[in-house]
Amino acid sequence: MDQLEQEIPSSSGTSVSVVFEAPEGQRVDTAERTAAIEQVVKDVHTSDYVVKEQASDGGGKVDADLQKAMAPAGDVTMQPLMTGKGPDATVVDGVTVSTNGRVAMLQFQLTDNPMALPGGATDAIVASAEKAQDAGLTVLPSSELTQKLESPIGAKEIVGLVIAAIVLLITLGSLRLAGMPLLTAIVGVGVGVGSAYALSSVIDMTSMTPILALMIGLAVGIDYALFITNRARRLILDKGLAAHEAVGRAVGTAGSAVFFAGLTVVVSLSGLSIIGISFLTTMALVAAGTVIIAVLVALTLLPALLGFVGERLVTPKQREKNASKAAQHPEGAVHGPATRWAQGIAKRPAWVTVGVVVLLGALAVPFTKMDLNLPSSGTANTGTVERQSYDAVTAGFGEGFNGPLLVVASDDDALGAKGVTSVKETLADVDHVSAVIPGAVSADGRTATFTVVPDAGPTAQSTIDLVHALRAPALAATAGSDLGVTGVTAMNIDMSKVLSDALIPYVAIIVVISLVILLLVFRSIYVPVTATLGFVLTIGTSMGATTALFQWGWLKSLFGFDTAGPVLSFLPIIVTGILYGLAMDYQMFLVSSMRESHVHGHPGVAGVVDGFRGAARVVVAAAIIMISVFSGFIFGDDTMIKQIGFALAFGILIDAFVVRMTLIPAVMALAGEKAWWLPKWLDKILPNLDVEGDKLVKRLEAKAAEREKEPVGASA
The missing domain is CATH 1.20.1640.10 (Multidrug efflux transporter AcrB transmembrane domain)
Known part of the structure; x- marks a missing residue:
């Protein structure tokens, strides 16, 4: 992309489209509708935020042989929109028509990312396009033109x-x-x-x-x-x-x-x-x-x-x-629900531990089948404009046109007609390529762009395989030019791969940090290890449920969406970071209460039950509040926010009620007094952070005792 910005600036902006769809059984290329679309093209290109240059050669002249080489190759399911008939017919710039004549697509480039443009810039472009509705056409802008920065609440x-x-x-x-x-x-x-x-x-x-x-x-x-x-x-x-x-x-x-x-x-x-x-x-x-x-x-x-x-x-x-x-x-000792719950767990801690681990392990199974990518318009709800546009393009041209790849070919010498033809034919022979459409050639002739249309959508596994195939050194050798792949689809695939590869190292780092912080806070070996293993179960279960819901489509209608798709590429990383911190909140509130009870004379299981009783009410309330806040984001329209909201809400539900309030009391009861064991040499090294405030309480109590011993009037 950086190379394009230098050599063919007109090809480096954000590519957008407007789809025109005729009613069932009708065509878009009637005289009236063609005139309407042609007027839209003129109006759109009057915008200061639309690139004026059409793909040619960056400003230079194109000889006849090179012009011929720039013809599309492969299974091309489109034709240019023409005004008039016979020798007087002309091509409407940037507009192609499906072979059945029902769908036309206008493609053009913006000068910058749509969200970076001044307010109202894309709205004006969409308004210009919607004038074609007067000719009986349905106008469907691509998602880049309709996205808005919504209010977060x-x-x-x-x-x-x-x-x-x-x-x-x-x-x-x-x-x-x-x-x-x-x-x-x-x-x-x-x-x-x-x-x-x-x-x-x-x-x-x-x-x-x-x-x-x-x-x-x-x-x-x-x-x-x-x-x-x-x-x-x-x-x-x-x-x-x-x-x-x-x-x-x-x-x-x-x-x-x-x-x-x-x-x-x-x-x-x-x-x-x-x-x-x-x-x-x-x-x-x-x-x-x-x-x-x-x-x-x-x-x-x-x-x-x-x-x-x-x-x-x-x-x-x-x-x-x-x-x-x-x-x-x-x-x-008030024997309320919390006390009875803790006592019930303490009676059969081994069975509770095994049961929780088996349950959460089963819920985590879908995590192993998770596919990561950024949601496309194909996963939007069917009633939305972006989904209708996606479906119209799929019906008219094939699903691959919703996620084209931009291939940049470069050489030390000018490519010429022979070089462009060689690259075009090499790309067309690659598996899962539906069509190859040459785009622009730089002024010096050494760089050219090609739109490669996959035979499947932007999130399909075959499209991911295609990106890797196009980057293979052997393919560049066959084409006779250096090849690079970019575009939104390729960028999303690359970013998903980076994030997927980073997940395990990041979790490992979080685990180490967790052990260190909890070791300092609780001055115990057992507590940090069990807390961290509990968190691993939490994140596995949260990601498993998210995969089953959003990727496999289980219970999707209950959560307000109708199309399953890949899981948001950065969701596992961001949710792991957030859930770790929140899980340790509950660990801190609950186990610090158990430690406080232990310090004040409740040994072993008695300290677990008493500490649980003291903290359960506030932990339950805190968990319900977090679940409520995060759940409020599940039923929004944005798929990304919906996935994050669900993963966090479900993760909190599992962590608070199953891991922290069921598994942790069970493993603490299993260990008894040994839960607070710390080697003497480590006890001397570690600073005493006194998170429970025990030192403060003792100091205040000592001062209160001193005041009581003072004779009346001594302070005066």
């Missing part, structure tokens, strides 16, 4: 927020408190996503970038605020602390867990930059920046807002209810 996403608000209300027991996490999360994503839009003026980013930041920022922002707010309430109810003291202590204890939970998300997202794909790096870093803002908001703005609420953090009615429960259970 719509009605479906708001439903997710409403569900999150209901969960917060049930968990925190107060409308006032339920609004706090929502308010702080919205402030966080407002700053994060707003900064992304501001940076977009100086940094290239896709339309997915702010949407991904919005998804993650909302989810973690609500969860982190919920965790701190819930801890403050529990300190008031269980310890009888004043509100300002409870808020400060909650930030000093739960806030530490929030900090390290946020750190794991930031590390996992930032790690995506090692893959070396610029748009993916930008997406990851913007999302990581939004998470950092969410953590800062939870540790600063949230305590300030809770300070305004004061003693109303817990209503008198809630205090009376809690006191009544405490009187009924003086030993402090």
